Amino acid sequence: MVQDALRTSGSGGGLPTTAVWNGGGRGRGFLRGWQVQNTSINIKIMILCGFVTILVLLGTVSFGNLGSSNADAVNQNLIKETEPILAESPSASVPTDLEELPKPEANPPTDLEEPPIAEEPSKPEANPPPELEEPPKAEVNPNVTYTLGPRITNWDSQRKVWLNQNPGFPSIVNGKARILLLTGSPPGPCDKPIGDYYLLKTVKNKIDYCRIHGIEIVYNMAHLDEELSGYWTKLPMIRRLMLSHPEVEWIWWMDSDALFTDILFEIPMSRYEKHNLVIHGYPDLLFNQKSWVALNTGVFLLRNCQWSLDLLDAWAPMGPKGPIRDEAGKVLTAYLKGRPAFEADDQSALIYLLLSQKEKWMEKVYVENQYYLHGFWEGLVDKYEEMIEKYHPGLGDERWPFVTHFVGCKPCGSYADYAEERCFKGMERAFNFADNQVLKLYGFSHMGLLSPKVKRIRNETVSPLEFVDKFDIRRTHEETKP
C-alpha cells in the first residue's frame, strides 16, 4: 500500500503522474488537494522511518547504556566495600594477573520491547556480552564433573618406592629439597612485540635466580588441556609434572609477569616442613574479610604428595571453560568480598575452596607474609633507589622485595589495567635492579635503572678469584650454612 502511494504521488519531488494523466485541467483546487495528499504521504513515510530507526537504536544501544550504568554501580559498591578493608589492613594485596578484564554483566532489556529481529538466547539469566576472543565451545557436559586425570590414592607410597629404587635421583640434593620452578606463556606471539621482549627478560631473570640457587626450570608454552584455558592452564601442568617427576619435592609456580628482585634471598624451606602449600596472603583478609585478594596464586609452592593431588582435584572443577566457569564465577562473586563479576579464576576458586573446606585443608597451608613471595609492584618499583641506599639483598621483605609481581600489567596482551608507560618503566627498573645483583660478580652494573646498557664497576685484575670468593652468591650461601 505504501508502494502504491509512492508510485502515484512520487516520493519527494516526483511529478504527479496520475493527476496529469487524468487531464490537467481539473483546476487549482484539485492540484492543491493533491499536494496536501502528497505531503501527508511524505510525512507518513518520514514518521515510519523515524520510528523504525528509533526502535533499532534502542534495541542495540540500550545494551551499552545499561552495561555502563551497571559498571558504575559495581565500582561504587567496590569502593564502599574495600575502603574498610584497606583502613584495617594497610598492606592489602591486589588483584591477580587476570587474562581477561572483568566484564560487567549486561541485563537483558526486559523493560523494553525487544525488536523482533534481535535474537536473544532464551536463557532466563543474564548473559555477558558475546566474547569475540574466545568462542565458547559447547562441548562440556555440565553433568559430567571435569577431572584432571584418573584418581590416584596412593601417591605417597608410590613415590617412596620409586625414590628407594632410584638412588641416583634423590628428592634432597646438597641438603636442599629439590624444587622445580614452573612458568610459561602462550604459544603464539604476544599481541604486541614489546610483550615478547619483556617475557624474554623475565625468563632471563628466572634463569639467573635458578642457576644461582640450583633450581630447575620448566617453561611451558603448550595448552595441555583445552578446557582449562587462561589462568587455569597451570593446574594440569602442575599435576603432570608432579606425577612425572617423583624426585621433585616442591613445584614452584611463578607467573610470567613476576620477577625476582632479591637474588640473594632463599626461601626458608625449613619453615614449611609440616605444610604442603606455601602461598602469600593475609589470614585476616582470608578468614575475616573473605576477600578475593586474600591470597595470591601468581607465586606459590606445592609439595609433591597425595594431599596436593587431592587439592588439585578439588580446585579444578570451577575451571572448565564455558557455562561451568561462568556459573562458578557468579558463585565466587557472591561469596567473596570485593570480587567483580567475571568468570571464575583460579585465585578466587582456591580462596573459596580453602574457606568452605577449612578443616580439611588449612592445616597444611602456610599463608606467608613475612617476605614478599609475591610483591605487588605498584608500591615497590619507585623505591628501588631508596632500597639500594639503605638496605641490602637477602632480606626478601618490603626493604628488599623477594619478588616483584606486575599484576594487571599484562605485557603480552593489548590492554592493561594500568598505564603502559608506568608498567614498562616499572618492569625495566625491576629487571635492572635484579640484574645488577647478578652482574656484581662480573664487575658490571646498569647505567641507571632504566638503562639496558652496562658500565664497569670493577677493573679487570690478574687475580679474579678473590672477587669470586667475595661476590659469588652461591659461595656466600655455602659459608653461612650451619
Add this chain to the structure above:
Amino acid sequence: MIERCLGPHRCRRIQRALRHLKVTVLCLVLTVVVLRGTIGAGKFGTPEQDLDEIRQHFQPSRKRAEPHRVLEEIQTGGDSDSSSAASGAGGSNNYETFEINKIFVDEGEEEKPDPNKPYTLGPKISDWDEQRSDWLAKNPTFPNFIGPNKPRVLLVTGSAPKPCENPVGDHYLLKSIKNKIDYCRLHGIEIFYNMALLDAEMAGFWAKLPLIRKLLLSHPEVEFLWWMDSDAMFTDMAFELPWERYKEYNLVMHGWNEMVYDEKNWIGLNTGSFLLRNNQWALDLLDTWAPMGPKGKIREEAGKVLTRELKGRPVFEADDQSAMVYLLATQRDTWGNKVYLENGYYLHGYWGILVDRYEEMIENYHPGLGDHRWPLVTHFVGCKPCGKFGDYPVERCLKQMDRAFNFGDNQILQIYGFTHKSLASRKVKRVRNETSNPLEMKDELGLLHPAFKAVKLQTNQV
C-alpha cells in the same frame, strides 16, 4: 527539462525507477543496521563496541582503572597520590601505540677507550691453571666434574639489550631460549643468558669474546663453556655429547680439517656453537683471537685481509669465524693439536639442508643420533630473526624455525604424553592417556631420568 529530452513517458518511467531505487537503498541500509545491532558483523563490530570505543576515547583510563585502583596497595607512608597519579596521568592503557625506546634512560658516561693503547681483553693472566686448581681444591662442594666423565658445562647464549627491530624477533628469541632450557635441564647443564654488552668496542659477533673470558674467570668450577648462538636450536634432545672424546682437547668446533687447514675456507668451521675448556690455553687463544675485533678501522682492515686470505669469503668487516679460520690456518703448530674439528655429529647443523627432512627423519630414525639422521643442532645462519634484513626470505626462515622448534619440543612433550598436532602447529594433542600408575610408564626415549643426569660423586677431577 528531462521531459523535453526524452519524452514524458520515458521520463516518468525513469522517475519511477529512481523512486524504487531510493526505497530499496533505504531498506537495505535499515536491514544492515538492524543486523549489525543484533548479530554483529565481525570486524565491523556492533554498535555496542562503537559505544565502547567512543567512551574509551573520551575517558581513557577511568573505567578500567577504577575497580583496581581502589584495591591497590596503600603504603603506610600514604601513597594514595601516586596511585591516582598512575591511572590519571599515565595516558592510554593500549599497547598499540607504545614506544619502548622512549623509556630507556642512560645515566652517566660510557667509557672511552684510549685510542693509543692496543686493544686487550684484560690484563694478561699467566697462571690461570694454578689459580684454578687451587680454588677447586679449596672448594670441594663446587667440583668441575659432576659425574664420571661428565664435566660441569655452562651454556652461554644471549641477545642484544634492546628489543628486536623485527616485531616477531623477540618471540623467536623466547622460543629459542625455551628450547635451550629444555635441553639443558635434561642434560644437567647450566645456562647463562647474556643481555649486556660488556665492551662497546667488541660489538656485534665479537661480543662473545669479552663475555666468554669474563665467565671463565668468574666461574672456575665450570670445566667447559659451550657458546651457542641465539639462532641455533636443539633438535635432538636425547643426544649427550661424547665428553670422553674431548679429554685431550681444549676447543671443539664443528668443521672439517681439510677445509680449514688446506683450503682455508671461511666456512670450514662454525663459531656459532663450540666448546671451550676453562684453562690457560683458552685465555691465550682469546687474546690471540681478539685483535681483529675492535670496531672501526681495525675491523675494516682486518676484513680485507681475511677476504684476501680465505677462500670464498665475501667482502665485509672482520667476523670472529673468519678470524678463527685464519688463526688456525696460519698458526696450526701453536693451536692445532688442542683443537678438535668435529663432524661426526651436528654440533652445528646448517638449517638449509635439514629443515625439509624432518618428516623423513621422524619416519625413519629416532632421537639420540645427533647427526644427519637426527641433527643435534639446527642453526639458522643468515636468518637474523631479530634484525630487519637477513640473507634469506623472512617467511621461509620463520616458518622453518617454527618447525625446528616443534621438532625439538615434541621430544620434550612426549615425556609427558603429548605432541604437537603437526610440525607447523602450536597446538598439542595427547598421545598417551593418564593412568593411576604414572610411575610404571616409561617414556620411550628415557629422558625423564636419564643416566647422565643421575647425581653421583662430588670429587674433583683434573
